[in-house]
Amino acid sequence: MLGKTAGGLYWMFRYLERSENLTRMIDVGLRMALTRPDNAQDEWASVIDSAGVREGYEQVHDRVDAAGVVDYLLRDRDNASSVMSAIVGARTNARMVRTALTREVWEATNECWLQLKELLATPVAPRELPEALGMIRKQSALVRAALHGTMLRNETYNFSRIGTFVERADNTARILDVKYYVLLPTASQVGSSLDNVQWETILRSVSGHRSYRTSHGFDITPRGITEFLLFDRQMPRSLAFCYGKIGENLAYLEKGRPERLPSHDILDMCKQGFEGQSVDAILERGLHEFLGEFKRNNSTLGSQIEQDYRFHR
Amino acid sequence: MSSSERFFDEMLEDGGGHRAPYRQYGSWFDNEDIGRLRKKASEAEVFFRRTGITFNVYGEQDGDERLIPFDIIPRIISAREWARLERGIEQRVRAINAFLHDIYHRQEILRSGRVPVDLIAENEAFLPEMIGVAPPGDIYTHIVGIDLVRTGADEFLVLEDNARTPSGVSYMLENRETMLHMFPELFADTRVRPVSAYPRGLRRSLAASAPMKCEGEPVLAVLTPGIHNSAYFEHSFLADEMGVELVEGHDLRIENGRVAMRTTRGYKPIDVLYRRVDDEFLDPLTFNPDSMLGVPGIMDVYRSGGITIANAPGTGIADDKALYSYMPTIVEFYTGEKPILKNVPTWRCSEPDSLAYVLDHLSELVVKEVHGSGGYGMLVGPAASKRELSDFANKLRAFPSNYIAQPTLALSTVPILGKKGLAPRHVDLRPFVRVSPRGIEITPGGLSRVALKEGSLVVNSSQGGGTKDTWVLEE
Numbered sequence: 001m002l003g004k005t006a007g008g009l010y011w012m013f014r015y016l017e018r019s020e021n022l023t024r025m026i027d028v029g030l031r032m033a034l035t036r037p038d039n040a041q042d043e044w045a046s047v048i049d050s051a052g053v054r055e056g057y058e059q060v061h062d063r064v065d066a067a068g069v070v071d072y073l074l075r076d077r078d079n080a081s082s083v084m085s086a087i088v089g090a091r092t093n094a095r096m097v098r099t100a101l102t103r104e105v106w107e108a109t110n111e112c113w114l115q116l117k118e119l120l121a122t123p124v125a126p127r128e129l130p131e132a133l134g135m136i137r138k139q140s141a142l143v144r145a146a147l148h149g150t151m152l153r154n155e156t157y158n159f160s161r162i163g164t165f166v167e168r169a170d171n172t173a174r175i176l177d178v179k180y181y182v183l184l185p186t187a188s189q190v191g192s193s194l195d196n197v198q199w200e201t202i203l204r205s206v207s208g209h210r211s212y213r214t215s216h217g218f219d220i221t222p223r224g225i226t227e228f229l230l231f232d233r234q235m236p237r238s239l240a241f242c243y244g245k246i247g248e249n250l251a252y253l254e255k256g257r258p259e260r261l262p263s264h265d266i267l268d269m270c271k272q273g274f275e276g277q278s279v280d281a282i283l284e285r286g287l288h289e290f291l292g293e294f295k296r297n298n299s300t301l302g303s304q305i306e307q308d309y310r311f312h313r
Numbered sequence: 314m315s316s317s318e319r320f321f322d323e324m325l326e327d328g329g330g331h332r333a334p335y336r337q338y339g340s341w342f343d344n345e346d347i348g349r350l351r352k353k354a355s356e357a358e359v360f361f362r363r364t365g366i367t368f369n370v371y372g373e374q375d376g377d378e379r380l381i382p383f384d385i386i387p388r389i390i391s392a393r394e395w396a397r398l399e400r401g402i403e404q405r406v407r408a409i410n411a412f413l414h415d416i417y418h419r420q421e422i423l424r425s426g427r428v429p430v431d432l433i434a435e436n437e438a439f440l441p442e443m444i445g446v447a448p449p450g451d452i453y454t455h456i457v458g459i460d461l462v463r464t465g466a467d468e469f470l471v472l473e474d475n476a477r478t479p480s481g482v483s484y485m486l487e488n489r490e491t492m493l494h495m496f497p498e499l500f501a502d503t504r505v506r507p508v509s510a511y512p513r514g515l516r517r518s519l520a521a522s523a524p525m526k527c528e529g530e531p532v533l534a535v536l537t538p539g540i541h542n543s544a545y546f547e548h549s550f551l552a553d554e555m556g557v558e559l560v561e562g563h564d565l566r567i568e569n570g571r572v573a574m575r576t577t578r579g580y581k582p583i584d585v586l587y588r589r590v591d592d593e594f595l596d597p598l599t600f601n602p603d604s605m606l607g608v609p610g611i612m613d614v615y616r617s618g619g620i621t622i623a624n625a626p627g628t629g630i631a632d633d634k635a636l637y638s639y640m641p642t643i644v645e646f647y648t649g650e651k652p653i654l655k656n657v658p659t660w661r662c663s664e665p666d667s668l669a670y671v672l673d674h675l676s677e678l679v680v681k682e683v684h685g686s687g688g689y690g691m692l693v694g695p696a697a698s699k700r701e702l703s704d705f706a707n708k709l710r711a712f713p714s715n716y717i718a719q720p721t722l723a724l725s726t727v728p729i730l731g732k733k734g735l736a737p738r739h740v741d742l743r744p745f746v747r748v749s750p751r752g753i754e755i756t757p758g759g760l761s762r763v764a765l766k767e768g769s770l771v772v773n774s775s776q777g778g779g780t781k782d783t784w785v786l787e788e
Contacts, residue, residue: 003575098549309577
């Protein structure tokens with residue numbers, strides 16, 4: 001496979017994953033604004049932080065409010081991390097790697113772009129927002145469904161999956177970090193009784209509030225949530241799950257190669273960061289520090305994969 | 314005067330009956346509900362849009378990928394008509410390759426005085442770098458798209474020989490797919506020769522033209538200028554259908570005397586490169602030094618037998634407008650036969666008698682700049698104002714050798730499904746030809762382009778033209 005094609009697939013699926021994650025963050029913002037109108041502005045600010053776009057946002061908006069944040073995250077083409085930019089990015093990469101995709105995957109991607117271009121051509125009215133967010137997630141789910149249903153399980157699939165999980169792991173770490181920071185500025189408060197609504201938002205923003213109940217019951221604690229999102233191997237958005245998948249896919253890529261590539265060492269390093277560690281130890285040392293290091297490692301892994309598999313050179 | 318009185322309509326006779334090739338289709342059509350057909354036509358558009366069968370418009374935002382309008386009334390050619398076209402095309406393509414070989418080797422045709430030396434020596438499409446180079450299998454044009462127009466029952470003329478990088482074959486294939494999808498019953502009743510084997514055939518022809526240094530199964534790739542190129546859809550379509558890599562200049566480099574593509578496991582040599590990049594941009598070391606689209610050093614690899622470039626560099630000299638009027642001579646010179654397909658009558662303004670005639674009849678003629686393309690610098694006499702005519706006459710007198718003139722052709726029409734039912738519109742035809750050491754193969758059919766505006770003779774997609782599925786009937 002061409003290095004360029006590997007890179008195109010990796011980024012296509014990173015962008016697609018990003019578009020979906022953004023809608024969940026907006027969902028959470030909406031929910032919080034409805035249930036806790038007094039804190040709405042703080043909630044929207046933390047949504048911008050989770051998306052990692054505060055600087056860009058402040059350049060074009062004077063104040064943080066629902067309309068501004070929603071529009072910036074959904075439609076702003078100058079925001080490289082908006083849903084529309086992500087969808088255009090996914091589709092541009094898909095065009096570039098068209099020959100590596102099945103017709104179904106390509107058409108689902110193209111359809112996704114056509115639909116969302118129309119949907120996001122003008123600002124989305126607040127009352128239409130829930131439906132619009134659902135539609136965005138549905139479109140990206142259709143692409144993923146086509147991938148699972150029609151693509152050969154070869155390098156093409158591996159690079160698509162690696163892109164998905166590198167992006168998803170980053171996203172989960174961000175959400176956890178932002179919320180943690182907002183809620184628990186000092187480590188001493190960890191373990192104290194907390195505002196359930198706030199913690200539930202974290203679960204909702206990774207579509208995990210029901211799954212959490214299945215595995216942990218109704219006892220929603222920071223410790224439980226942290227464990228769920230870091231270590232739960234059944235939770236498809238947990239760091240451990242994402243890294244399990246990245247590991248599997250990298251292992252397939254490595255088969256039949258004479259030399260071990262540096263990305264595999266970095267993967268091991270990343271995994272060591274959280275495997276075999278207890279939640280208590282991480283909370284003790286500081287979740288914020290832990291997540292910061294994780295995000296740095298995750299991004300190093302991404303760049304190393306780009307180099308090892310010759311995406312650009 | 315209605316256009317059907319002046320022009321040959323391929324479907325309807327003057328009395329209104331269907332001509333022979335259209336009889337079966339015509340009776341099917343007459344029993345169809347126009348409303349249903351209209352609905353099908355709009356479904357086709359959705360299908361093209363969803364599939365991404367679009368062309369890009371340069372310099373515009375990503376939202377401006379355009380559809381080439383598709384008309385659902387097929388253009389039908391009988392087995393007998395096709396057999397003659399096929400012979401004529403085969404002959405012409407054979408002559409083009411012989412001409413290209415000659416012009417880059419002994420130049421017998423120049424020595425014989427049949428083609429003026431100046432036309433070659435001073436032509437930008439002629440590449441001195443190709444002199445003495447022997448392409449694998451002695452094939453210059455692996456892919457040709459000959460543009461034909463029809464002016465009467467038995468009158469097919471060659472309008473242009475696209476010997477460089479003809480495009481449009483993806484539309485030929487997708488148009489048929491769309492028709493099969495929309496009207497399966499039609500194909501059960503009418504025996505239409507299939508076109509779907511084209512990509513497999515192309516792969517086979519390209520592989521058969523592998524270079525000397527190729528070991529084992531030839532590795533093919535399609536070279537595209539990138540996703541912003543207007544024909545990018547076609548490039549990715551062909552690579553996909555052939556099951557080969559679609560590469561850009563920056564995916565390639567020279568390694569051990571071969572052109573190699575960057576894969577996830579290092580560089581892998583390519584044997585045959587189907588390039589959709591113009592000569593000028595192919596190798597910045599040899600041609601345009603600013604080109605980012607090509608591969609520095611590819612011409613050296615080519616000359617040493619390390620790669621086959623399809624079509625060969627320098628083939629543009631064969632479809633140059635200045636050479637066009639010599640094509641009948643060229644065909645005769647190399648095949649020893651009379652040309653089966655005629656040229657459009659052409660006056661070379663460099664010749665004093667012709668110039669005098671052209672100046673006298675300017676308002677009836679189409680005058681073209683010999684090196685111009687895409688209609689640039691062209692005069693359409695019947696549509697020009699007095700002022701434009703006299704300005705153009707001055708240009709002609711000042712630099713006659715820069716121009717050729719042709720009569721305004723009475724292009725045949727085929728109906729389209731218009732707002733008020735069937736409406737005749739002018740068409741042309743571009744059949745696609747593959748050349749390899751295995752021989753010359755012509756896909757039965759081609760791309761029929763249709764002018765959608767009433768009375769318009771311009772079929773180019775950039776000027777609002779559309780396409781039709783083209784049927785060649787079985788015997």
